[in-house]
Amino acid sequence: MIEFRGVGKRFADGTDAVIDFSLVMPSHRVTVLVGSSGSGKTTILRMINRMVDATVGTVEIDGEDVATLEPVQLRRRIGYVMQSGGLLPHRRVLDNITTVPRLNGMGRAEADERGLSLMDTVGLDRTLARRYPHQLSGGQQQRVGVARGLAVDPNILLMDEPFGAVDPIVRADLQAELLRLQRDIGKTVVFVTHDIDEAFLLGDQVVILSTGGVIAQQGTPAEILANPASDFVADFVGADRGRRALRVVEQDGRRVVVDGDGRAAGVLTDDPAAR
Numbered sequence: 001m002i003e004f005r006g007v008g009k010r011f012a013d014g015t016d017a018v019i020d021f022s023l024v025m026p027s028h029r030v031t032v033l034v035g036s037s038g039s040g041k042t043t044i045l046r047m048i049n050r051m052v053d054a055t056v057g058t059v060e061i062d063g064e065d066v067a068t069l070e071p072v073q074l075r076r077r078i079g080y081v082m083q084s085g086g087l088l089p090h091r092r093v094l095d096n097i098t099t100v101p102r103l104n105g106m107g108r109a110e111a112d113e114r115g116l117s118l119m120d121t122v123g124l125d126r127t128l129a130r131r132y133p134h135q136l137s138g139g140q141q142q143r144v145g146v147a148r149g150l151a152v153d154p155n156i157l158l159m160d161e162p163f164g165a166v167d168p169i170v171r172a173d174l175q176a177e178l179l180r181l182q183r184d185i186g187k188t189v190v191f192v193t194h195d196i197d198e199a200f201l202l203g204d205q206v207v208i209l210s211t212g213g214v215i216a217q218q219g220t221p222a223e224i225l226a227n228p229a230s231d232f233v234a235d236f237v238g239a240d241r242g243r244r245a246l247r248v249v250e251q252d253g254r255r256v257v258v259d260g261d262g263r264a265a266g267v268l269t270d271d272p273a274a275r
């Protein structure tokens with residue numbers, strides 16, 4: 001479990017990126033931070049692995065204050081996947097995936113075996129192992145990024161707009177793959193996006209942020225869809241979805257998400273484990 005208590009971040013130039021953020025991110029669940037540009041999502045994410053240090057408040061992982069942990073060690077045991085993969089351009093795919101295990105002291109043969117097996121896990125053909133990142137499609141690069149994030153078998157996987165740079169069809173593919181993967185591996189995932197549809201698709205817990213990392217609403221997709229806490233949330237939830245206008249209706253005692261044409265898009269449950 002990751003817990004933020006009264007966390008704030010003021011950058012050196014005086015920008016208050018995050019003002020007073022408190023939240024529990026449950027273990028083995030996907031928490032999605034969603035909000036418009038500049039709302040503080042990336043800053044919050046990076047305070048977990050100390051790429052950014054909080055100015056006030058505490059961030060705890062399983063009861064341990066991250067401020068007491070050595071940042072490099074911390075980063076090597078937390079997976080981090082960023083937009084456009086963040087791959088090292090001059091290193092081959094397999095070497096990109098195995099960078100951190102190798103830094104952690106794993107021998108090459110073992111690391112390579114693990115890397116190849118991770119390529120299977122994320123749906124990458126092993127024949128791509130010797131290629132360089134620029135020889136891959138955008139979707140393949142993202143998969144390498146996910147494999148790299150999983151390479152140290154972390155309990156926590158931080159994902160910062162990981163599918164932001166690919167076209168909608170590849171993106172849907174990657175989202176489906178992540179859901180499948182998460183069913184198998186059950187990591188504690190913190191996922192940042194500005195796409196509310198992506199948030200509702202992937203999140204067990206969705207946290208809608210306004211400027212300063214202020215929580216406008218948090219809850220399951222069902223809770224938020226059924227009861228937007230404010231006009232801000234209603235607007236945000238409604239903004240991108242003119243086409244589909246997803247909404248929740250009761251059908252046969254179940255809460256069903258339907259699109260603008262009344263077609264069922266999914267069944268909602270309050271129990272994340274049941275999804």
Ligand SMILES: Nc1ncnc2c1ncn2[C@@H]1O[C@H](COP(=O)(O)OP(=O)(O)OP(=O)(O)O)[C@@H](O)[C@H]1O
Pocket residue numbers: 011012013015016017035036037038039040041042043044194
């Ligand atoms: N190093 C920095 N120095 C000063 N201000 C910063 C720094 N990093 C971020 N900020 C500011 O903090 C605020 C929050 O930024 P952050 O990147 O966390 O937002 P975000 O919600 O992730 O945005 P986006 O969706 O555009 O990535 C913004 O106003 C941003 O300009």
